[in-house]
Amino acid sequence: MATNREGLAGRASSAIETYRYRYPAILPNQIRLLRVAPGLFTSTLVLALKVVSLQKILDEEFEFQALSYAWGEDKAENIVQLSNLPSNESGSATQDTDFDVSIWKRSETFPIRQNPFHALRRIRLVDSYTWVWVDAICMDQSNDDEKSEQLQKMLKIYSSAYNVIAWLGEDDGAGSDVCRAIDLIPNILNLKTLDLMLRNRLPNQQEALQHWKAFGRLLQRSWFSRHWVIQEVACAWRLSVRVGEHILSWQDFADAIDLYSKNIDIIRALPGYGTQDDNGTGDHEVEESSAMALIEMSRNVFRREQDTRAMSRLMTLEMLVSTASGFAVTDLRDIVYALLYLANDRYQAAATRVSGRSQVLRADYSLHVVDIFINFVGHCLQRSGCLDVICRQWAMWPESRRDTTHEGRTLPTWIGVAVFAKTPTEALLHPMDNIVGTAQHRVYNASGEAKIHASISGSILQADGILLNLIYEVSDPIREGIVDDRCLRMLGWRGDVSEEVEENIWRTLVANRRSSGTIAPAWYRRACALALTMLEPNRHFDTTRLMTGNHLPSTVVEYASRVHKATSNRRVFHSTNNSLAWAGLLSESADSVVGLGPPNIKRHDMVCILFGCSVPVVLRQIVPRNNAELWSPDFPSTDVVLVGPCYVHGHMEEGLLMKQDTDRIRSKTVTLNLH
Template structure:
């Protein structure tokens, strides 16, 4: 018997007969079987749900999206000769129930017939069931095929264990259900010719059009994956003529440590081995490795396998191969660059680091602590850390930027195995709510992180997936929500290499600088208001009689100010209200930008950039380089976030002597010249991590009103590509680095500045404070910035 299949007690002939009966039942609407397939016994009646559209993502007030979906279904019916058919509609299930999918036997090219069985979640927790949980990438394509799906009833309370016998009865005639190409390919490969296969597949076992059901089912996914007999990772199809067909066969060569050393050492450029490395690298760029939901699917699985076509390997072996490959990548690149193959495909091994495979392997091993038997002991990361560290993973629904990690976070509320959720230090929890649009989810998440961490650094990070435009639904994000497109390596699956410098604020809980001198954030978030007859104000779904516009005080870290904060709600994201996109934050203005350089393009620091920060081009002696020049180019830190090694100055002198005739420093060209000393290459990579696509700026020492600016000295800095002359260099309380703000309007006394957020900045001499001694210059106290 094939592992993972449920023995239902039938012989092979019985299964074939039942399979043929299932096919015969598959007739157009209006044609019903001559007799009940359940022997005349009454079936458990369930309310059938017409798969209502999502009020946000699938059809958020969008007739256009509904029309597009309807057109796609009509086209699918025509292409599959399904005119006159009604598509499958889901039966509503109870809050404590889930669905399992039975995949009926068939040959590889046959149509897919399957059944859904509803059962209580508690039953799969009590017994070890022989079902597989599928982990795969949905893909961006529209559904191009169908499976024929029907409901199933069980005549006895037996469970699909290896010894239990099932009575499989057709509840209704099979109906087509539209599915996407990658899923139909996986089902064809997972299907047996002789045995039933039990699966859990999110796209089929959850009614994806019912937001209430999604909200209810998502917290059950950890238990579903943990209780499965096996988590099957589907990374895509392949056939014997494909290059990828033999990739998994190459794994033993990577896992043989002695053989691995021989493969990457010396000058032996065996083309067969080099082709194998390129194929393996191409597998790591497959869409599955950039899907956000797969992180929890792998983390919770106790037994996990990887499937490519009809080839299967253990996830543990595959993960070890990925880590070993990444350790040897530079050596493999050198061998490849010296071979003839690189002439035809020079970029075959580029940008592998930006793929999600390495991150997937390292994080799934560190985010949970388990017993030897696989039981979860503890969760190590909070929600903010998960979202910020795993930006290389994408999702079809932007709300899953956050929701996909709620079950893995120690402060999330979706816990299994009797483990209670650890509340944040502020006593709050963030709950997945698919009834809210992505823009609201993002804003509430920022508010949640500021409250729970006492830090405003999140507004400097680029973590949010872009939100598509939807008619009648605001999707423009506030400037204080950073999108992943502007992160160091861009959006998931881009594989374009570095497109921006690294964030200066580092990872959550690992502060690199201290510009605000640990002063807590003094912020509030604006709320929408809608006045209706009777002088009532609607905040979300809550009606407050006689209400007025309110802002939520998010001040943290100061006991005197915290006394005015009302007790938090148990589930933070369920507070019935709607944020309007305004962030009110207090801080101080350092200076206005007076000079801005050109942008650093592809790692080339122009002569204009260097001149802007005070370099006169003199490199005759070691001492001729001003101290602030070499420190600024590395943001006065090493790659580990600690003080830079002093030899960086010597490396800086070495590279500045390599500038072009026009005075430009092309760091990418120098790095490509592999004859440079290793120390210089290390320094240049650090420089790129700081200045890539950034602009340099300076602030002149000019007379200013003491009640407005707290600093009146010449400043040099590095900011985002969007800065311009006249922008404000500021320090916001609770933010560990200075920021650049652009004034849109201000009150007459200048105490409230309406601004937009342009990003973080490095300001030499102000990264560790340097403001306190000048704070008395601001005679009227800090300024309130209204950031939108």
Template sequence: MNYKYSPLPATSSGTFSIRLLHLMPVCDSQDDDSLSCRLVETEITDHSSNESMCNETGQSHVKYQALSYTWGLPVFSHSLQIRDSSDDNDTLISPKPKGSCSIIRITENLYAALRSLRKPTETVVLWVDAVCIDQQNIVERNSQVANFPKTYAGATNVLVWLGPDDVLDHGRLCLNFFTDLAALILEDPKSESENDQRSWRKRFQINQAVSAFLGDDELQPRAITSLLQRSWFKRRWIIQEVVLAKEVWVHYGTTSIHWNTFELAFVELFENDKGGFSDEHRTILRTMSRIRNAEAMLKRQTPLDTLVEFDSFECSNPRDRLYALYGVMQHWFPNSAGMRVLVDNIDYGLPIRDVFTDFAIHMMKLGDDFPLDSNYNSATHVLQLAGAMRPLRQRGVTGQDVPSWVPDWTGTMRNRPLRHSRANSDASLGIPIQRFQILTLEDNSHALVAVGLVHDVIRAVIPLDILPLTGAVHKAKHALNNFLCSVATSFDELSFFPPSCADIYGPTGQHIISTIAVTLVANWEHTPANSYFAQDARFPAQFLEQLRSSKHHLPEILHKWPAYVELISITMRGRSLMLTESGYVGICDTNAREGDLVCVLSDTRIPFILRQKHLTLPLIPKSSSSLVNGDILRGDAFELLGDAYIHALMNGEAAERLGKNSLRRLCIL
């Protein structure tokens, strides 16, 4: 019969309850193919939250290992026999008498893992999520997922199961090579003088070993490629499991190595191979080579950055796009009360729309919770990611559409958010600061109500194909020249320049080519901080001086400034150039079109593009206690499309030009 879970009991402060899988040794089973265990309800001391109390009570630490693996296809083709527990250990809760036996159905991959990890003569104590959690009990599931960080941090080891080896023994070949490579890298010279003499020889030997292992024939399947195709490397939950673990051991078939050896080999392979891996494989190599040492505090990133960094990792439940990384974010920001609230509010019963919306609201309130510089604005970042992460699926299909102002983490990143302007020198300067308000509507969706200025209307959107820019110089020059021709055509069609000011950009008096050159890289300061032009303030000035001296032939100076081309390709991915009704030049999301609005919202750092929603009826707030009174009228409702750079509109010029009397209430749905 199927195993029936009993509820986990409530625990005292400083402890939490889990079930541990006591895997019986091989000799305990008459049939070598069968697996049997006991599920033991166990009270675990939370050492991370109350170390001093644990020391005073003298409660022994329960030793167990946590399994990190992939469930695989939801085909439960094997049985795990569950014996009744009768252990007298004082850490056990409510032991049951021996005698009966029931089963839990498990997947092929978990069956293979337990078979491989089982010992001949001793019991192995494991924590395995699929078995140790009653997956049908939503309340227990919520509680246990919230305890994942403590569960993995409390384990003596985390055991990574990559799966059974293949018929060519690729797993054994890879892990044995990693062991030899790590030993070669870590080999100490006998003296300092010998180190100087051998440094180049050692590098030669390492390169030679890597080249020999990877092979020269690209058509020949390589052991490392087989390794990187393992589904474990794409699983979102592994990030938390590896980051929080005390020690990690990697198992691939019957071969195993310590994570430090595994990681060292990945570092070398990522830095050594210059083109033999696919982009997906290089992403895996990069992530695995730094995941245990990635310190968010040192990188000055935010929880939102953490989600973006690991965006390529997958999960079957969309809620886990967030839940799987809550433990990592809490670990990297231990002093953040906001992170603790997030972990405590995990709820698999909530609709996906509400999970994403609640997270966005929470993130918008955490502006002062992280040690970042004054340029960062959390509300701005949330809105930027909402535009950048929009999924490609057709809206309205599921009936649970995520609001346009909320990042939909099931989507893919279309563009990289622009860097924020400096405090007191941003686009909303001069607009009275009014915090965003959240309005619950009759259909239980949430609207974001903001105060801001509708500055302009888009009159032309001009796409730039960035693919040729990353190729040969002559192709880049040709692509950029074609793009400038399309810009010139749009100028003529719109009568963009007054007759007396040919080729002069009205808001600043600059030549239009200089303006476009600056706009395509968002004026340098809004692009990645580690770019070439961010290294020295003289570099942008030198570029513009050379542009002026070449009589504004932008394509002709590309070969002199490859860093400029690279920066365009980063900044303009997922973006287009735009021209506005008032004579402004900027860049916006590729989904923007003629008639969309350039808006500057209070308490944000950069402009945003909004599209007016044509509603047939007013949307009525569900709660009359809202700070916003009355219905949302047709003229008040908008859809957020994304962030924007508008040349000469990034430093408070909107409020200066329009004045406070032009402020509007904008409801973003």
């Protein structure tokens, strides 16, 4: 049968005019399913689209699979034959050869990318039709209106499919590399065998090391870092993993990733693991990789009812977007839209009124990406009643700077960027410590119970707050775990180990928190004092040396580790309100305070507490070209840019606001225009 069909295809193709397939319109309550005709692996892919009602999909009248894959960076140059099935066509696979000829005569050439092309060739059966949903083909990608409409249905499509295929790609050509990785999975899942491998007790341990490395390389495939995969995996009723000709159970694969990640430090310590492979590739990070992030997110997005397809959403959109900031997208708009319909707060009543925003966020691919980002921030402000989202890095920007235009627009400073065009991949895996915490858990409470008062107009966020201090001295950025002598002196260290270490030193170095987010314990003072007796000859505090030093007390190691994380890529700053009455708008805080700020802070930047924001922020005045003076009483401009969140010793737990009565706070409140 397959051989005859292949010959038929060859005869028909010579009569087909080579032009692009064009999509007919579909109704809002319809989707398209793709029928893959049987054929040999190397034969032409013969595909046909059938329009069906979404309700029939939900009622399980059609059995189909859904494809989950990474789009890739290649162009759509792999040609398939694509046609439309009549609207009254049966959902079952037809064996009518005469009808096949008529379908062929109506088919047209259609180019697709390499990944879906290879996946469809692997999915195709030899002797029967198969039905599948593939976004690149089943949706008209050139029609923004259709994409906006169809996007809302993807959750239902993936949850209604009898199987979701996670396509990781073909074998990489290294011959046995994928086989090594797959052969390792049963050994990982056999806990007794795993224990022997981790203890270096196997007779063929060197071969086992190559399997470990191959498995690590498999987890670096682009599928794991794709935004859309989060939804596709989380929604799947049943999921299988395909790599070339290999088919794996998702449950087994996910458990293997879990166990691999849990034991990665032991694996790296195995004799011979640190040496390079024969092909020159070395070790790969995994504990903070997209593979582990995907596993965690897919388990936490929904709560499933037992033995049913019913699902309860567990995460807000802000949680989803901020957690997925390390995942990649082909279309920047999908940073928000790929997660929009997983959120549990899309239709909830607003927690607070933020003017200028619509009540319900909808996918609209006709919007500029900047407007989508702005709408997302407005949504978060409405739903959470909190400004913390402006302090998180979650967006992507295709230029090297936010003030470089993309499609005629620049990016407001209150939209946090996790990835610029030239951001290296390793920066995603090891980001600066997030001082603001997660959307689920605040670390600080600088603004106390002060209610957010904010509005968005165009690209300007207007918010109320209290100006604290002017920054007058900044250190160099702290790199590679070295807190230099100048930083220590700015914090108040005078080099005398006989004196008690002051709070502004030992608490600021760790941002007054443990790694868990709880308040730094009092014994950190003793650990800091001991660590300060171990400074380098140049008086620098080398956290890396203290973290890895042998025979050091565990308390010192813990403290140094926290200093390393809290200070990495930050600057120490001094701020003061001396001579800065600024028309009575500056708060009456201490004469001088110290803190940790982002690497781009400068002298004359202003520290501010915005109402509804859990951490202080650093702002920079926008100065007209004809006026170079900063924060002058003669020019009290409230047009500012957001530099970033900061730690200010003594101002992280609503201390300033608690000391003021309501009238005093009102008199010091400033309305700021964040550009």
